[in-house]
Amino acid sequence: MSDKSGTPAGLRERKKQRMYRTISDAAIALFLDKGFDAVSVADIADAAEVSKPTLFRYFAAKEDMALHRFADHEDEAARVVRDRAAGTAPLTALEEHFLAGLDARDPVTGLCDDPGVLAFHRLLYGTPSLVARMHAYTTRSEEHLAGALEEAAPGGEHGALTARLAAGQILVAQRTLALGNWRRIAGGARADDGRGAAAAEARHAFALLRTGLAPYC
Structure with missing residues (x-):
């Protein structure tokens, strides 16, 4: 066309x-x-x-x-859920994706000590209007993920609400992990040295999520 x-x-x-x-x-x-x-x-x-x-x-x-540069990540979690391998639970797919991001030093995970990435993160977190604007991106990410989770486990009468609540919890957990990683890197830690601790924290966070998000486990 x-x-x-x-x-x-x-x-x-x-x-x-x-x-x-x-x-x-x-x-x-x-x-x-x-x-x-x-x-x-x-x-x-x-x-x-x-x-x-x-x-x-x-x-x-x-x-x-x-x-x-965050635009491509708005529906990333939803894509991970929709593209997961047969027999893989949504939460497992999201955990494996986050851990793979740590291995790849993906800036989205916070575990990246590239000088350009660090400079951008300082700009982002040091500018109130940018932090506020991120809320719109976060909201759209939650909407995308909620839709994917509802498809994965419809859940009857409260399925849509359950999916929205789950999406919010999952993305908050990922942002909390990423922010913690970034703060350590910004404080002088090396990404390679911090991978083990970051992975342990990620596994802990997803284990906590599993206690309340049984439909997606």
């Missing part, structure tokens, strides 16, 4: 995603260099070599430019 200009839909979408990344990368570079509040939208447009109207077609606010 092509648009009116004859551009294939797949190519159009790839160009769109490249523009998202170009603007976001330019914005983050400026935020890290000057501080979030010191950077204007005009500064970002200049750095990305786009007009302000073009910039606003992609992002509604500066905060979204900084947090764009």
Whole structure:
């Protein structure tokens, strides 16, 4: 399928995603260099070599430019549940995915000592408006995961409520683990040295979840 200009839909979408990344990368570079509040939208447009109207077609606010790299993770937990192997419980799949993330030093787990990742986390957690904006991403993640959990275990009359409550508990546990890992790394610990403790904490957290989330175990 092509648009009116004859551009294939797949190519159009790839160009769109490249523009998202170009603007976001330019914005983050400026935020890290000057501080979030010191950077204007005009500064970002200049750095990305786009007009302000073009910039606003992609992002509604500066905060979204900084947090764009989280967009791909909004439905990650839901995808893990839906793509799990036959016979694997949703909570087990999520635990294994988190542990694999620790092994890969995935920044989402907090166990990553790459200087660029650390700088971004300092920007994020040190900017109140970014922390507040993260709430929208968190809410959408919970909605995606709740839908996947309800599909996995419908649960009758209270199935939808059970899935929403479970999704909130699971994602809070993962964020708590990631924040703890990041704080240790920010304090000077090495990711390689902290993997064992991080994995033990993850297993403990998921063991606690299993005590109350039996339908997904």
